[in-house]
Amino acid sequence: MVVTRFAPSPTGYLHIGGLRTALLSYLWARRNGGKFLLRIEDTDKSRNSEEAALAIVEAFKWVGLEHDDAIVYQSARDGVYAKYILQLLDEGKAYKCYMSKDELTELRETQMANKERTRYDGRYRDFDGTPPEGIDPVIRIKAPKTGEIVIDDGIKGRVSFQAEDILDDFIIARGDGSPTYNFVVAIDDALMGVTEVIRGDDHLSNTPKQMVVYRALGFDLPKFYHVPMIHNADGKKLSKRDGATDVMAYKEMGYLPEALLNFLVRLGWSNGDQEIFSLDEMLTLFDPSSINKSASIYNIDKLDWLNAHYIKNSTNTALATLLHESYGVNVHGHDQKEILLDALKERAKNMKELAELIPGIIEAPTEYDEKAVKKAFKDDAIAVLEAFVTKLESAELLHLPTDYHHQMEALVSEMEIGFGKIGMPLRVALLGSMGGPGMDSVMAIIGKDETIARIKKAVETLS
């Protein structure tokens, strides 16, 4: 069975880059009928892990990703780690190191001064004398001193390191006994049965260390997929400074989760010329081994385009629900919902914008844009509007946009004028400015009485 996992460190919210690796892990697990697990890496006890986990679950819920089984908290697994530390100590695969932090710093400085690689010198590796007083020893694992370490990465291919270049006997437990990251990651992945580790390629250089732990403990290695980073416009790793990195901020900005997921899955991965992917399509098509090797730059333009696309293709019912729940905007009645949203959903880049467009239609204008008035109200505009009011008053069964359209057509043919002669002044009268949806739709949305009232008010104010 394929088991993947997402293992964020608790920073308080779900990062957009994290969502991408989570999505990819999720897709691959689901496609193979496997499991997608969630683990919170909170070995640093000073941070509030409960809150962070909640924030991540909330974001998962918003985008529709579901993890299997209970969330695993590393902070609750001290006993597990302690057991393995003891085991390694017993087997002579790890040892206590009594070097003080000052000594360590000193060693590093000397090495730096000599332009050597900074590394632990292994002075306690085979120590059997009397340990110095007053030092809480750290536990170090015996790492190979020489030899080649090869990662058979599902994305990068064969990546090879020399032990002498990168390894030393690294710390697996601190002076206070708490275990360190590279140690617990390996243990948890192995114990949780993770078969494929899909994560950012900033972890590539951690992998050899984790492999040392796997080997020492006799665990089977998972398949690694190191996904290239997402960069900002400057080509650097995306960071908080780059603005919207919190997934939930995208909800606030009015993005649809399907747009965000579609955008993220296309970063570094493609299926021919296809741009639009439903979650179902991703589920049948995605394969981590076809992810690109190079980093991609985060460019919001394409997200905007996708978001507009998904809004246009949403049902009015779905939009109305969202508008109500997230923006407190209510559209009343079946007709208004259908006609109004049909007219507006083609014009909004995001849900926030859509929400803001609505009052501009259903509320009467309180003022008239000066430029628009100047452009629209010349010659006999007033007379045309008055004639139109008369026409509407005598008309029956005005309901759909086409009904109003017929009225406009009739008027322009009777008066022998162009469409613009009625369209432009009418637009100013009903909306207060140029721009916006077709007048036939607007009239159908606000209805006959309101239409007449708005025209009369405009005629009165502007003549």
Next chain:
RNA sequence: GGCCCCAUCAUCUAAUGGUUAGGAUUCAUGGUUUUCAUCCAUGCCAUAGGAGUUCAAAUCUCCUUGGGGUCACCA
């Protein structure tokens, strides 16, 4: 700096030794529209550089250059 990774339009990417190097976004222009947006059409724009291998290189090899990541008793 050591180690590792990467390199096709501005951006996301396609082309797994043979294509006029394709698509999408952005941008520009035109059309549609009473207006704006949408939509449609058209256009602009790329194989980082240099050696090799080959009948043939974006694609394979090497070098250079450039970019990124990582080097903790953080995760």
